[in-house]
Amino acid sequence: MKALLVALLLAGNADEEVLNRFNDPFEAVSSDIADCPEPRGPRITAAEARVQAHARAERGTTCWLKGQCSEPNAFRYDAGIAVALRERLQGAAALKPSSLWLTVQGRVVYFEGCVERQEQAAELEALARGLPDVQQALALVRVGRHGALPYRRLN
Secondary structure, eight states: OHHHHHHHHHHHHHHHSOBOTTOOOEEEEEEOSTTOOOBOTTOBOHHHHHHHHHHHHHHHHHHHHTTSOSSSSGGGGHHHHHHHHHHHHTTOGGGSSEEEEEEEETTEEEEEEEESSTHHHHHHHHHHHTSTTOOEEEEEEEESSSSOOSSOBOO
């Protein structure tokens, strides 16, 4: 009986744990600004994953059905986009100074974190949009060291 209770409690905790449940590309690309809170990125609970599953499946195949993707699922592009974007970001002036994390989900690129200048956000978005297969790019960043965060933080 005790073992069953412990197993149920552990299972409940596992459902609440935030994980990258769809294995979306997610990584830090810079770390110049101290005290920039790490974003939650694609890490979600099991309940959030269940809610997102249908929309992700629909979004992934709609691209192909409309003739906008050569792949049968828009999420198949994400790993390649992340690799190409990492290469493009090497030495990019838009990264200096910043503390940023990159997420790619269904051909959409998200930059989350902190930048020193407002112009960096537009420059980062333009760099990402210039890549083949990128449908949209969004920089959800805090400018400077103070102010509200435009993204969900990890903790």
